Amino acid sequence: MRMYSTRSRRKSGKLVWIAIGVVIAVVIIIIFAMRGEDETSTPDSDNVQGPAAGVTVVDSADGAENSGKPFVKPAPKVDPEAGKPAPGPKGMTRGLAAQIGPSPLTIERLSREDARKAYTEGIKLYAEQTDLLAARKKLNDAYNSGQLHEVNAGSAREVLSYLAAKTVLAPTPYVNPKDPYMVSYTFASGDRLGSYIPDGRIIRPGVVARNHLNVPVEIIPMVNGLKSATKFQAGRAYKLLKGPFHLVVYKDAKAADIYLQDLFIKRIPICIGAPETPTPEGFFRIVDRNRGAVYNAPSGSGLPSGTLAPNDPGYPLGPRGLNIKIEGIQPLGTNIPVSHSYAIHGTNEPSSIGHATSRGCIRLGDDDINFVYAIMQSYGDPNSPAVSWDKWSTVWIRK
Numbered sequence: 001m002r003m004y005s006t007r008s009r010r011k012s013g014k015l016v017w018i019a020i021g022v023v024i025a026v027v028i029i030i031i032f033a034m035r036g037e038d039e040t041s042t043p044d045s046d047n048v049q050g051p052a053a054g055v056t057v058v059d060s061a062d063g064a065e066n067s068g069k070p071f072v073k074p075a076p077k078v079d080p081e082a083g084k085p086a087p088g089p090k091g092m093t094r095g096l097a098a099q100i101g102p103s104p105l106t107i108e109r110l111s112r113e114d115a116r117k118a119y120t121e122g123i124k125l126y127a128e129q130t131d132l133l134a135a136r137k138k139l140n141d142a143y144n145s146g147q148l149h150e151v152n153a154g155s156a157r158e159v160l161s162y163l164a165a166k167t168v169l170a171p172t173p174y175v176n177p178k179d180p181y182m183v184s185y186t187f188a189s190g191d192r193l194g195s196y197i198p199d200g201r202i203i204r205p206g207v208v209a210r211n212h213l214n215v216p217v218e219i220i221p222m223v224n225g226l227k228s229a230t231k232f233q234a235g236r237a238y239k240l241l242k243g244p245f246h247l248v249v250y251k252d253a254k255a256a257d258i259y260l261q262d263l264f265i266k267r268i269p270i271c272i273g274a275p276e277t278p279t280p281e282g283f284f285r286i287v288d289r290n291r292g293a294v295y296n297a298p299s300g301s302g303l304p305s306g307t308l309a310p311n312d313p314g315y316p317l318g319p320r321g322l323n324i325k326i327e328g329i330q331p332l333g334t335n336i337p338v339s340h341s342y343a344i345h346g347t348n349e350p351s352s353i354g355h356a357t358s359r360g361c362i363r364l365g366d367d368d369i370n371f372v373y374a375i376m377q378s379y380g381d382p383n384s385p386a387v388s389w390d391k392w393s394t395v396w397i398r399k
Contacts (some may be wrong), residue, residue, distance in 0.1 A: 089283060091332045101214070101391040102261040103246045105283065105332075107144055115145035119152055126159055133178055136163050140263055157257075157267055164265045171225030173238040181260050182241050185211060189234040193217040200386045207240070209388035215243035216289070218374035244389075245375040247344075249362060249397040251279060254354050256362070258372070268372075271352040271363035279360050280342060282334030284326040284395040286378040293323035293345070301359065318346020318366060322373040326395055344372060344395070362397075 082095030087108045097106040110118060122138030125131055142148055143156040168181060175184040185207065194217045196204040208217055221229050224238045232238060246259040251272050258265040273279035292310050295317055297303035304314050310321040317323055324344040328334030336342065344362045346369040352358070353365050364372060380387035 089332050093331070096329075096331055099391060100394055101244065103244075103394055104144065104248050104257075104259055104262065104396055105246070105394055107262045110141055110145040110147065112145070112147040115142045115147040116152075118142040118145075119148055119156060123155070123159070132163060133176070136160065136263075143264055144262065157264065160264045161266045164260075164263070168241065168260055168263070168265060169223060171223065173224050173236070175237075175239050180242075181263055182239055183211065184237045185240050186237045187232045187234050191232065191234065193220055193229045193232075195388045197386050197388075200384075202385060202388055205388060211240055212390060213240055213243055214377050214389045214391040215241055215245065216374060216377060222371075222374060243375075244377040244391050244393045246393055247372070247376070247395045249279075249395065251281070251356075251397065251399055254356070258375070268364065268368045269354050270368075271347065271349075271354065271358050272356045273358050273360040274356050277359040278356075279358070279362060279397060280328075280334075280336055281397045281399060282336065283329040283332040284334060284336070284342075284397065285329055286376050286393050286395070287325040287327050287338045289373060289376065289378055290321070290323045290325070291373075292321040293317060294321075298359065316348050318348060318369060320346060320370070322346050322369045324373060324376055329394070344376075345369065 079094060079098070082098070083093050086092045086094045086097040086106065088097060088105045092106065100106055118138045119142035122135045122142060125135035125138060139156045139160055143153060143160065148156060167176065167179060173184075175182050177184070187207070192204075192206045193208055195202045195206040195209045202209065206217070207213075208215070208220070213220075217229060219241060220238070221227065221231065223241060224232075226232065241260065243260065245265075246261075248257040248259065249270065249272075250256070254270055254272060255267050256270050257267050295308045295315060297305060297308065297314075299305075303316065304312075308315045310317070310319065315321070322345060325338055326342055326344065327338040327340075328336035342360055344364065346366060347353070347363040349357075349363075350365055352363060376393040377389060377391070379392045380389065
């Protein structure tokens with residue numbers, strides 16, 4: 001009996017230790033499992049490679065189209081130095097320059113010596129035909145400096161216009177991947193250029209909005225050799241211009257230079273205001289673009305009184321009635337409101353191009369107004385939900 005009792009106690013002791021070991025093992029397993037859950041749910045931010053499988057990430061533009069929710073533009077980043085001076089005319093700040101982007105108003109200009117050097121190097125590169133993008137950059141910087149002799153400036157314009165015609169404005173979808181002024185985009189089924197904006201809200205952002213372009217939709221078919229925006233085909237890549245475009249008007253020359261951002265594109269002839277009704281000088285932005293605009297003849301104009309529409313006798317704005325309203329950029333010292341009715345428009349008097357005969361507006365010939373109307377981006381409040389662009393066009397009117 002004593003022998004049996006001792007063996008039973010030894011056996012019971014072993015069972016207790018085994019039970020304790022099992023409990024400890026279970027506790028350890030639970031602890032490691034909990035640590036594993038913590039590491040999975042809160043990964044190290046430096047090692048995050050992308051969204052986990054099964055998680056839907058909604059892009060600020062594309063996701064709105066898929067979800068049916070209104071497209072909300074990301075809030076602009078607040079630059080603590082936005083109010084500080086920036087390159088450009090008096091009154092230009094970093095904040096205003098950011099709204100305009102690279103342009104004739106915001107660039108830093110070369111000195112006369114550097115401009116001459118850039119011009120010489122650019123002409124040499126162009127003659128060699130080895131690096132045309134580098135040649136374009138050199139000549140553009142030299143021309144924008146305003147320091148070139150008139151003859152050299154004319155040569156730079158000629159070469160830059162030729163290069164723009166072969167690249168930016170060429171009616172082809174080809175894009176040089178090194179060209180900073182354009183991007184290639186492959187259309188998908190259902191893509192459209194413009195955004196769907198019912199009730200002032202962007203519901204389905206178009207190609208222009210999703211790619212953060214700053215141009216009207218009209219220019220995109222033109223530079224791809226297409227007759228309309230309905231001719232784009234899914235699965236094919238096309239050329240998109242980043243924009244915005246800008247105008248620099250030279251009243252003495254009766255001409256305007258067209259820019260894509262800070263890149264000179266071409267010069268066009270214009271008509272400016274007569275001496276008694278001069279075109280104002282200063283810095284302007286686009287308020288609105290109107291096709292088929294009506295015209296109210298001011299007293300003393302010699303035109304029929306009342307409201308005139310396209311095809312009415314005496315209608316002065318050209319066959320399509322293209323009218324681009326402008327107003328002064330007040331921070332830059334141009335305090336001319338849109339109510340003063342200055343505009344860029346077509347004309348029924350093509351012989352006036354190259355002269356100073358208008359009542360203050362800038363007249364363009366038929367081909368030129370069609371092009372300018374298609375490129376100039378109107379100003380919009382960046383906080384407005386109906387605005388799908390980031391930057392806007394400017395018009396600099398000089399002597």
